Amino acid sequence: MPKVTVHRKAHFNAAHRLYRKDWSDEKNTAVFGKCSNPNFHGHNYDLEVSVTGEIDKETGFVMDLSILRKLIKEEVEEAFDHKNLNVEVAEFKEVNPTAENISVVIYDKLRTKINRNLDLSIKLYETPRNFVTYSGN
Amino acid sequence: MPKVTVHRKAHFNAAHRLYRKDWSDEKNTAVFGKCSNPNFHGHNYDLEVSVTGEIDKETGFVMDLSILRKLIKEEVEEAFDHKNLNVEVAEFKEVNPTAENISVVIYDKLRTKINRNLDLSIKLYETPRNFVTYSGN
Amino acid sequence: MPKVTVHRKAHFNAAHRLYRKDWSDEKNTAVFGKCSNPNFHGHNYDLEVSVTGEIDKETGFVMDLSILRKLIKEEVEEAFDHKNLNVEVAEFKEVNPTAENISVVIYDKLRTKINRNLDLSIKLYETPRNFVTYSGN
Amino acid sequence: MPKVTVHRKAHFNAAHRLYRKDWSDEKNTAVFGKCSNPNFHGHNYDLEVSVTGEIDKETGFVMDLSILRKLIKEEVEEAFDHKNLNVEVAEFKEVNPTAENISVVIYDKLRTKINRNLDLSIKLYETPRNFVTYSGN
Amino acid sequence: MPKVTVHRKAHFNAAHRLYRKDWSDEKNTAVFGKCSNPNFHGHNYDLEVSVTGEIDKETGFVMDLSILRKLIKEEVEEAFDHKNLNVEVAEFKEVNPTAENISVVIYDKLRTKINRNLDLSIKLYETPRNFVTYSGN
Amino acid sequence: MPKVTVHRKAHFNAAHRLYRKDWSDEKNTAVFGKCSNPNFHGHNYDLEVSVTGEIDKETGFVMDLSILRKLIKEEVEEAFDHKNLNVEVAEFKEVNPTAENISVVIYDKLRTKINRNLDLSIKLYETPRNFVTYSGN
Numbered sequence: 145m146p147k148v149t150v151h152r153k154a155h156f157n158a159a160h161r162l163y164r165k166d167w168s169d170e171k172n173t174a175v176f177g178k179c180s181n182p183n184f185h186g187h188n189y190d191l192e193v194s195v196t197g198e199i200d201k202e203t204g205f206v207m208d209l210s211i212l213r214k215l216i217k218e219e220v221e222e223a224f225d226h227k228n229l230n231v232e233v234a235e236f237k238e239v240n241p242t243a244e245n246i247s248v249v250i251y252d253k254l255r256t257k258i259n260r261n262l263d264l265s266i267k268l269y270e271t272p273r274n275f276v277t278y279s280g281n
Numbered sequence: 282m283p284k285v286t287v288h289r290k291a292h293f294n295a296a297h298r299l300y301r302k303d304w305s306d307e308k309n310t311a312v313f314g315k316c317s318n319p320n321f322h323g324h325n326y327d328l329e330v331s332v333t334g335e336i337d338k339e340t341g342f343v344m345d346l347s348i349l350r351k352l353i354k355e356e357v358e359e360a361f362d363h364k365n366l367n368v369e370v371a372e373f374k375e376v377n378p379t380a381e382n383i384s385v386v387i388y389d390k391l392r393t394k395i396n397r398n399l400d401l402s403i404k405l406y407e408t409p410r411n412f413v414t415y416s417g418n
Numbered sequence: 419m420p421k422v423t424v425h426r427k428a429h430f431n432a433a434h435r436l437y438r439k440d441w442s443d444e445k446n447t448a449v450f451g452k453c454s455n456p457n458f459h460g461h462n463y464d465l466e467v468s469v470t471g472e473i474d475k476e477t478g479f480v481m482d483l484s485i486l487r488k489l490i491k492e493e494v495e496e497a498f499d500h501k502n503l504n505v506e507v508a509e510f511k512e513v514n515p516t517a518e519n520i521s522v523v524i525y526d527k528l529r530t531k532i533n534r535n536l537d538l539s540i541k542l543y544e545t546p547r548n549f550v551t552y553s554g555n
Numbered sequence: 556m557p558k559v560t561v562h563r564k565a566h567f568n569a570a571h572r573l574y575r576k577d578w579s580d581e582k583n584t585a586v587f588g589k590c591s592n593p594n595f596h597g598h599n600y601d602l603e604v605s606v607t608g609e610i611d612k613e614t615g616f617v618m619d620l621s622i623l624r625k626l627i628k629e630e631v632e633e634a635f636d637h638k639n640l641n642v643e644v645a646e647f648k649e650v651n652p653t654a655e656n657i658s659v660v661i662y663d664k665l666r667t668k669i670n671r672n673l674d675l676s677i678k679l680y681e682t683p684r685n686f687v688t689y690s691g692n
Numbered sequence: 693m694p695k696v697t698v699h700r701k702a703h704f705n706a707a708h709r710l711y712r713k714d715w716s717d718e719k720n721t722a723v724f725g726k727c728s729n730p731n732f733h734g735h736n737y738d739l740e741v742s743v744t745g746e747i748d749k750e751t752g753f754v755m756d757l758s759i760l761r762k763l764i765k766e767e768v769e770e771a772f773d774h775k776n777l778n779v780e781v782a783e784f785k786e787v788n789p790t791a792e793n794i795s796v797v798i799y800d801k802l803r804t805k806i807n808r809n810l811d812l813s814i815k816l817y818e819t820p821r822n823f824v825t826y827s828g829n
Numbered sequence: 830m831p832k833v834t835v836h837r838k839a840h841f842n843a844a845h846r847l848y849r850k851d852w853s854d855e856k857n858t859a860v861f862g863k864c865s866n867p868n869f870h871g872h873n874y875d876l877e878v879s880v881t882g883e884i885d886k887e888t889g890f891v892m893d894l895s896i897l898r899k900l901i902k903e904e905v906e907e908a909f910d911h912k913n914l915n916v917e918v919a920e921f922k923e924v925n926p927t928a929e930n931i932s933v934v935i936y937d938k939l940r941t942k943i944n945r946n947l948d949l950s951i952k953l954y955e956t957p958r959n960f961v962t963y964s965g966n
Contacts, residue, residue, distance in 0.1 A: 147418060148381045153410040157682065159570040159597040162889070175888060177895065183639035184570040186597005188682050194414075203312060204299070204379035209411055210314065228594035242889035244833045271568065271599050273838040274894055277879075281832060284966055285929045290958040294545065296433040296460040296502075320502035321433040323460005325545050331962075340860060341847070341927035346959055347862065365457035408431065408462050421692055422655045427684040436752070449751060451758065468688075477586060478573070478653035483685055484588065516752035518696045547701040548757055551742075555695060558829060559792045564821040605825075614723060615710070615790035620822055621725065705956065707844040707871040707913075731913035734844040734871005736956050776844075776868035819842065819873050 145198040149265075150206045152193050154216045156225035159186040160241045163230065184228060189246070190269035191220060193254065197262040207262060219253045243270040247278040255280065282335040286402075287343045289330050291353045293362035296323040297378045300367065321365060326383070327406035328357060330391065334399040344399060356390045380407040384415040392417065419472040423539075424480045426467050428490045430499035433460040434515045437504065458502060463520070464543035465494060467528065471536040481536060493527045517544040521552040529554065556609040560676075561617045563604050565627045567636035570597040571652045574641065595639060600657070601680035602631060604665065608673040618673060630664045654681040658689040666691065693746040697813075698754045700741050702764045704773035707734040708789045711778065732776060737794070738817035739768060741802065745810040755810060767801045791818040795826040803828065830883040834950075835891045837878050839901045841910035844871040845926045848915065869913060874931070875954035876905060878939065882947040892947060904938045928955040932963040940965065 161184050162176035172180040179185070193216055197206045227233055229241040235249045247268045255264055269275040298321050299313035309317040316322070330353055334343045364370055366378040372386045384405045392401055406412040435458050436450035446454040453459070467490055471480045501507055503515040509523045521542045529538055543549040572595050573587035583591040590596070604627055608617045638644055640652040646660045658679045666675055680686040709732050710724035720728040727733070741764055745754045775781055777789040783797045795816045803812055817823040846869050847861035857865040864870070878901055882891045912918055914926040920934045932953045940949055954960040 146381075146385045146415060148384060149414040150381065151412045151414070155682075157596050157598055159595040164887075178637040181637055181639070181643075183642045184595050184597065185568050185637040185639065186570040186595065187568055188599045199379075199381045199385070202301075204377035204382045206381055206413075226589040226592055226596040228592070228596065231594045232592075240889035242884075244831075244835065244884045244891055245889045247833060248831045248884070271566075275836045276891075277834040277836070278831060283929075283933045283963060285932060286962040287929065288960045288962070292545075294459050294461055296458040315500040318500055318502070318506075320505045321458050321460065322431050322500040322502065323433040323458065324431055325462045336927075336929045336933070339849075341925035341930045343929055343961075363452040363455055363459040365455070365459065368457045369455075408429075420655075420659045420689060422658060423688040424655065425686045425688070438750075473653075473655045473659070476575075478651035478656045480655055480687075514752035516747075518694075518698065518747045518754055519752045521696060522694045522747070549699045550754075551697040551699070552694060557792075557796045557826060559795060560825045561792065562823045562825070610790075610792045610796070613712075615788035615793045617792055617824075703956075705870050705872055707869040726911040729911055729913070729917075731916045732844040732869050732871065733842050733911040733913065734869065735842055736873045774863040774866055774870040776866070776870065779868045780866075819840075 145201055147196060147198050148206050149194050149196040149263075150209060150212070151195075152209055152212050152216065154191045154193070154213070154221060155189060156191070156221050157186065157188050158224050158227050158229050159184040160229040160236075161185070162240055162242060164240060184230070187270050189224070190275075191216070191250065192267040192269075193250075194265040194267070195258060195262050196265070197259075207258075215254060215257050219257065220250055223253075243268055243274065243276045244278075247276045251278050251280055282338055284333060284335050285343050286331050286333040286400075287346060287349070288332075289346055289349050289353065291328045291330070291350070291358060292326060293328070293358050294323065294325050295361050295364050295366050296321040297366040297373075298322070299377055299379060301377060321367070324407050326361070327412075328353070328387065329404040329406075330387075331402040331404070332395060332399050333402070334396075344395075352391060352394055356394065357387055360390075380405055380411065380413045381415075384413045388415050388417055419475055421470060421472050422480050423468050423470040423537075424483060424486070425469075426483055426486050426490065428465045428467070428487070428495060429463060430465070430495050431460065431462050432498050432501050432503050433458040434503040434510075435459065436514055436516060438514060458504070461544050463498070464549075465490070465524065466541040466543075467524075468539040468541070469532060469536050470539070471533075481532075486532075489528060489531050493531065494524055497527075517542055517548065517550045518552075521550045525552050525554055556612055558607060558609050559617050560605050560607040560674075561620060561623070562606075563620055563623050563627065565602045565604070565624070565632060566600060567602070567632050568597065568599050569635050569638050569640050570595040571640040571647075572596070573651055573653060575651055595641070598681050600635070601686075602627070602661065603678040603680075604661075605676040605678070606669060606673050607676070608670075618669075623669075626665060626668050630668065631661055634664075654679055654685065654687045655689075658687045662689050662691055693749055695744060695746050696754050697742050697744040697811075698757060698760070699743075700757055700760050700764065702739045702741070702761070702769060703737060704739070704769050705734065705736050706772050706775050706777050707732040708777040708784075709733065710788055710790060712788060732778070735818050737772070738823075739764070739798065740815040740817075741798075742813040742815070743806060743810050744813070745807075755806075760806075763802060763805050767805065768798055771801075791816055791822065791824045792826075795824045799826050799828055830886055832881060832883050833891050834879050834881040834948075835894060835897070836880075837894055837897050837901065839876045839878070839898070839906060840874060841876070841906050841912075842871065842873050843909050843912050843914050844869040845914040845921075846870070847925055847927060849925060869915070872955050874909070875960075876901070876935065877952040877954075878935075879950040879952070880943060880947050881950070882944075892943075897943075900939060900942050904942065905935055908938075928953055928959065928961045929963075932961045936963050936965055 299316040676690040710727040950964040
């Protein structure tokens, strides 16, 4: 059967700052600039999750998108939406919440829930002009 | 010469339902939910066709986009626009018109018309949040 | 208090055809063209609901958008989404479902549910290039 | 001379929470829900500033947009971008930073800097689906 | 019958420069900056034409959008697309092609072709961040 | 460390024409149509630059996007914005400024400035419907 990629968009709003505890404030500011503001700033994160696999002969689906939508809601939206990523999300207690690192965290959370014969890819927009993609390698 | 991908967008509006004749109404509803409504629903499908090949030294084109635009118009827009995919489009008489299957049908129609030394890829948006990509393998 | 307009977007997917029962098929086709296809076609309708009024001194809201979102969901999305407007939606049994008429039906449904000291306006996209606005007069 | 409106877009990223100091935490949560999270959340705010007036016969401009862009940069972007609105922006020390109130603050800041024979209007997107407009009355 | 506004989008690509023949090069540069480059620059202009009137009881249309689309094609797209506005478009021989002036020219051209009981409005994007609106007064 | 792609958007407005000096006017028109207009036309070019590499363990960045933004500004925006590509940009003196060729020129300019252990890719929109991608091979 043909191999197709299905994509589903979602979004969440969150506060964050770029910051390393083991660096001085001066070094944090030198490297991360205004993104290191100790009072936080925030974004409307736009997320695009892509799943690649063969079309199921019976249904014509690669994966039921309503299942994918529910997965994204449970694993990402409920965990991150209207949260402070640094303060309230366990994965970023020791990990700097750059767009790169957030995309890896999202990939890892979804990877465990999606059948291994399907490939997974994450696109995450921090702003309409800055975004990242990660496919797990 | 450098290998570049050229992309052209197009769109069509159509009605469809997700449905298998060989399944009971109950099973169609269980698997396809409200997408299986026997009275049909519809979408503004947004299509993106991508063609990859070497830049022609003479013209600076990979492929003349006005030829690609005309091809898409003849093969896709005139065949699908303002149509009921299940009822009026031959390719979906026995094939469930999921976004996945529509992308494969579009790929197959265009593949026969585009020079084999050019690679072809299809992106099809069923809604702004749900879309698929297919590159023929 | 300052008078501000708050806007909320929503969407629904539906099938329809432009058609008058009291006209011949020839006249329907002459006036409505391919939009009159008896097998229906469809759209991703994008809806924008705007409510104007004074900012509430206590909350800083004109109207709680989560209430507006719920209203749109109940009155519009649940009534129209994944439906055939001509066949399944009572308001279009005798009314041609042009974008103009759909916007008036949505306005009338929401108008009865929103406090009269707030002004209401509807924007409805039938396609990204064709849309209508209606403010109730 | 004809009266035309010129529009300029800008944006800023900020953290905020909806919150009244004089209310209990319970009441803040009851009214503002997850938007009241004490650890803050954030948005990519998109701003559109509109200025209406007669076309200047000499220049063909209503207002030089490079002057308007500079004004927006100084008065809005430098004041709000990568800031925590509740903690770091004086105007929201006693004012709840709802989209409605932010649009009024932006209007008031720009109004003092733009010639009185020009009308001013503000559109502020908190998310792509929630936005407000304010024209000073 | 309810009064509704119908909107139709179109676009054209053109070269232009901001420039007054009766000014020195120095003054042109001082006022118009890099927009005055004597070798021209260009834009993808996005146009939105809005027509307001009562819904026709028979058709459910304010105005048949296929007629409006044809009008825009003949009066605007064929006149401006892939043209140099300063050099090749008669209306800008003596008029500086600012977005403001282009919107007035488009309004005046369409106004003569659209029934006087319908109101007309023009929105013209010079870039996604700079645009103008004109309603004929 | 995981390999992630970071993307940054930018844009420039420019005039151009498609044209070969060594062809007759007739042949230029036959091949390039209205894009060959000797008075030029123009576009709002939207550019997306993508850089792929391992996440830096220290910063959580693949590449500091403020450095990438500055590079794009110096190498692309300052060189092309508000310019006539055929007349004023050295790279197109002997090269036809098709979107394909522009993307290769941008790639080549940025490639020399970005660390070789990072992969580079260019996406260039000539219009919202026509665009190209190039990854250097």
